Amino acid sequence: QVQLQESGPGLVKPSETLSLTCTVSGGSISSNYWSWIRQPPGKGLEWIGYVYYTGATNYNPSLRSRVTTSVDTSKNQFSLKLSSVTAADTAMYYCARHAIAAPGTRLRHYDYWGQGILVTVSS
Amino acid sequence: DIVMTQSPDSLAVSLGERATINCKSSQSVLYNSNNKNYLAWYQQKPGQPPKVLIYWASTRESGVPDRFSGSGSGTDFTLTISSLQAEDVAVYYCQQYYSTPITFGPGTKVDIK
Numbered sequence: 167q168v169q170l171q172e173s174g175p176g177l178v179k180p181s182e183t184l185s186l187t188c189t190v191s192g193g194s195i196s197s198n199y200w201s202w203i204r205q206p207p208g209k210g211l212e213w214i215g216y217v218y219y220t221g222a223t224n225y226n227p228s229l230r231s232r233v234t235t236s237v238d239t240s241k242n243q244f245s246l247k248l249s250s251v252t253a254a255d256t257a258m259y260y261c262a263r264h265a266i267a268a269p270g271t272r273l274r275h276y277d278y279w280g281q282g283i284l285v286t287v288s289s
Numbered sequence: 290d291i292v293m294t295q296s297p298d299s300l301a302v303s304l305g306e307r308a309t310i311n312c313k314s315s316q317s318v319l320y321n322s323n324n325k326n327y328l329a330w331y332q333q334k335p336g337q338p339p340k341v342l343i344y345w346a347s348t349r350e351s352g353v354p355d356r357f358s359g360s361g362s363g364t365d366f367t368l369t370i371s372s373l374q375a376e377d378v379a380v381y382y383c384q385q386y387y388s389t390p391i392t393f394g395p396g397t398k399v400d401i402k
Contacts, residue, residue, distance in 0.1 A: 201391070211339065211382060213391040226390040227290075260338055264386075272320065273386045275329035277350075279338035 168193040170261050170280035178255075178287050184248040188261030188280055195219055195242045199264035199273060202235065202246045204257040205282075212257075216264070216273075217244050251287045258282040291315050291385050295394035301402040308370040310397045312383035317363045320387065327387035330359055330368045333396075334379045342381075343368065375401060 174186035188200065202214040215225035217235040225233045229248070237244040248255060260282045265274035292315040302308045318327045326346035331339035341350045343359035346366055356371045370377055378401060383394040 210395050211384075211393040213389075213393070216389075216391075224389050228390070262338075265344070272327065273389075273391070275341055275344040275384065275386055276331075276339070277341060279340070282338055 168263065168278045170263065170278055172259060172261050172280045172283040174283060174285070176284055176286060178251055178285060179289050180252055180287055181250055184246070184251050184255065184259075184285055184287075186246045186259055186261075186283060186285070188244050188246075190242045190244075190263075195237060195239055195244065198266060200237070200244045201262045201264060201276065203260045203262055203276075204255075205260070206254075206257045214246065214248075214259075253287050256285065256287045258284050290390055291318065291388060291392050293383055293385055293392050293394035295381075295383060295397050297397060298395070299398040299400065301400045302370075302373045303402045304375065305372050306402075308373050308377070308399055310368045310381050310383075310399075312361075312366040312368070312394050314364045314366075314385055314387075318385045318387035319363050326362055326366070327385055328359075328361070328366050329384045329386065330357075331382045331384060331393075332377075332379045333382065339382060370399070373399070373401070 169191045171189045178184045196219045199216045201216040217237050232249045234247040261280045262276040263278040265277040267274045294313045296311045328346040330343040333339040347359045358369050380396045
């Protein structure tokens with residue numbers, strides 16, 4: 167059974183960089199797309215971006231200037247960095263796996279999610 | 290960006306009755322090359338991550354009770370819970386994965402009447 171676990175600081179100061187890691191267990195990080203999604207308290211879901219196991223990335227244009235995602239296949243982990251954070255970035259951050267798709271085909275839905283990590287931006 | 294809308298915002302249904310949630314995309318999410326709608330439905334209970342119920346608009350995820358069904362094509366989709374159970378109280382989201390940025394609907398909260 168594939169499991170995802172987010173880790174990182176739960177409190178980040180304004181203007182600093184939020185850094186999170188998602189550790190994948192029960193399966194290989196290779197051959198899948200991996201996304202970060204966030205959910206402000208009491209609100210809906212916002213896609214942040216994805217990273218492919220090759221390192222290829224795609225980001226939400228609304229966050230593109232501040233987001234970096236990366237993958238470490240040796241550790242079966244992928245990471246998120248969000249710079250210049252403000253209170254508006256306070257949210258539950260989830261990592262999730264896109265269901266496996268044949269090479270060269272379009273993205274698929276999310277079949278596995280982490281439990282999420284609440285990140286608060288405050289001084 | 291493809292904008293996803295849902296209706297209603299919330300609904301309360303008696304146990305055993307039918308619940309219907311609608312989702313509309315601002316442009317078609319039907320990929321003509323494989324005739325698949327790139328539309329999924331997720332259920333989120335308090336304190337939990339979303340869980341996929343339906344993908345390809347109408348394919349039930351393994352282990353999901355058959356009282357959950359999805360229908361629709363192109364830009365208009367429906368999630369139906371045929372006989373609401375107490376454990377179905379949750380927020381339901383539709384999501385398009387046809388193109389990036391991936392987008393979600395605002396959610397529909399389902400409660401017991």
